[in-house]
Amino acid sequence: MPAVVVNNIIKTYGKKKETTALHGISFETAPGELFGLIGPDGAGKTSLFRILTTLLLADSGTASVNGFDVVKDYKAIRRKVGYMPGRFSLYPDLTVEENLNFFATIFNTSIQENYDLIKDIYVQIEPFKKRRAGKLSGGMKQKLALSCALIHRPEVLFLDEPTTGVDAVSRKEFWEMLKGLKAQGISMLVSTPYMDEAALCDRVALIQNGSLLSINTPGGIVADFAWPLLAVKATAMLPLLHHIEKFEGAVNTYPFGEFHHVVMKPGSTAAQLQQFLEHKGHAGLIVKEAKPGIEDCFIAYMKN
Numbered sequence: 530m531p532a533v534v535v536n537n538i539i540k541t542y543g544k545k546k547e548t549t550a551l552h553g554i555s556f557e558t559a560p561g562e563l564f565g566l567i568g569p570d571g572a573g574k575t576s577l578f579r580i581l582t583t584l585l586l587a588d589s590g591t592a593s594v595n596g597f598d599v600v601k602d603y604k605a606i607r608r609k610v611g612y613m614p615g616r617f618s619l620y621p622d623l624t625v626e627e628n629l630n631f632f633a634t635i636f637n638t639s640i641q642e643n644y645d646l647i648k649d650i651y652v653q654i655e656p657f658k659k660r661r662a663g664k665l666s667g668g669m670k671q672k673l674a675l676s677c678a679l680i681h682r683p684e685v686l687f688l689d690e691p692t693t694g695v696d697a698v699s700r701k702e703f704w705e706m707l708k709g710l711k712a713q714g715i716s717m718l719v720s721t722p723y724m725d726e727a728a729l730c731d732r733v734a735l736i737q738n739g740s741l742l743s744i745n746t747p748g749g750i751v752a753d754f755a756w757p758l759l760a761v762k763a764t765a766m767l768p769l770l771h772h773i774e775k776f777e778g779a780v781n782t783y784p785f786g787e788f789h790h791v792v793m794k795p796g797s798t799a800a801q802l803q804q805f806l807e808h809k810g811h812a813g814l815i816v817k818e819a820k821p822g823i824e825d826c827f828i829a830y831m832k833n
Contacts, residue, residue, distance in 0.1 A: 530596050531557040532685050532716035533564075533581060538590035540576050540739075546588070550576040552739045553590070558718060558732075563711050565730030566720040567823070573739040574720035575615060578689045581718070582612045594685055595716075608636070611683035615690040615720075617670050621663025625654055625673055628662050629680060636681030646713065647676045650706050668699030675706065686710065688719045692726065704729050724824035735827050742830035750826050756780060759799055760788040760819035763811040772809045776802055781832055790819060792829065 533556075540551040550573045558564040566574050579585035581592055583603035592599045597606045619628045629651070633639050644651070654672050657665065662673060671691060678686060688707075692700040704726065707717060719730065727733045728747045735742040735750070743750055763769045770789055773782045778797025782789055791802065803816040 530560065532560045532562065532595060533558040533718060534591075534593045535577070535581070536591045538577065538580060538587045538592055540573075540580065540585070540587050550739050551580075551587070554736075554739070554741060555590075556734055556741065556744055558716065560716055561711065561714050563707060563717045563719065563729075563731045565727055565733040566718065566736055567722075567724060567727045567733050567827070568720075568736035569722050571738075572736045574736060575689055576739075578612070578614075578687050578718070578720060582610055582687055583607055584612075608681075609684045611678035611681070611686040613674050613678045613686075613688045613691055615693060617662075617674060619662050619670075619674060619677060622661060624659050624661055625665070626658040628673060629676055632677040633680045638681050640680065643680055643682050646682055647679050649709055650679070651676045667695040668702070671695055671699060671703060672706075675703075679710070683715065685716045685718070688717065690720050690722065692721060692723065700726075724822065724827060727823040733823070735823075735830060737827075737831055742827070747823060750823060751821055754821040754826050754829060756829070757793040757795065757797070758819045758821050758825060759791040759793060759802065760785070760815075760817050761791055761802070761806070762788045762813070762815050763806070764813040765811065768809075769806070769811055772806060772811070773802070776805050778802060781828065783828060785824070788815075788819070790825060792825075 535554055535556050538551050538554045542548045542550060554577060568574055576585065580587050581594060581599060583599050583606050594606050595609060599606060629640055650672050654669050665673065692703055711717065730747065732746050734744045761773060770782060773779055773789060773791055778794050778801055779791050780794055781792040799816050799818065806814055
């Protein structure tokens with residue numbers, strides 16, 4: 530049985546339903562899979578997660594979690610899933626320990642009963658268990674929120690942009706924690722705007738403006754990138770961008786770190802682009818082949 534099944538979900542907002550957040554979304558995730566929903570702010574990730582966790586009704590379509598319908602069986606789903614929303618939503622005036630005890634009590638369990646599941650996470654914040662949650666750092670709030678979402682031993686865990694606003698070290702630590710949870714058989718859906726995090730998932734769905742662009746393994750998405758890709762830099766990067774956009778052999782150009790990435794037409798070469806830019810008088814020019822990443826693939830799907 531799939532962990533999550535989404536079938537043609539449509540969600541609109543506004544009195545006249547003038548804003549469509551989800552355009553007929555459909556996909557399935559496997560039991561024990563770490564599935565990533567990758568897209569920018571406003572892509573529809575949070576709306577979808579709220580529907581799957583029974584906090585929001587879709588306009589049409591169906592969805593189920595571990596075989597339970599999100600409308601008919603909402604009470605059963607709420608007992609079996611964990612949800613970590615994008616914003617810190619615990620009680621800031623309660624201590625770390627009080628927050629965790631509160632969520633354990635809601636689900637008729639205790640910290641002691643399920644401590645083995647959260648131990649590797651909670652041990653990092655346990656020295657601060659008497660500190661109020663609102664006084665924690667971003668990374669510590671993240672670990673507390675994850676502990677609270679896990680304390681009732683859920684079968685499916687939904688994490689909505691869990692690493693937004695935390696430092697790079699905390700982001701890395703968080704994904705290491707998810708690997709540990711996956712090893713314990715917990716199915717997970719994680720949404721993120723960070724393209725580099727896509728590579729840490731078993732499979733990903735790229736989403737933009739409420740529509741799915743592609744669903745595949747991270748390697749499969751990159752393998753489908755069908756165009757030559759170049760990385761170009763020079764002393765004057767803004768004029769360089771404008772000049773590349775005028776090159777007939779370029780399909781698309783966009784800033785990418787210290788370089789500009791250039792998607793080329795089949796048959797167009799790096800030598801041709803370099804000669805074109807040299808004629809424009811660019812100093813410090815570097816033109817080289819580049820390996821596409823998830824972000825390049827996402828931009829390519831948006832342009833097509």
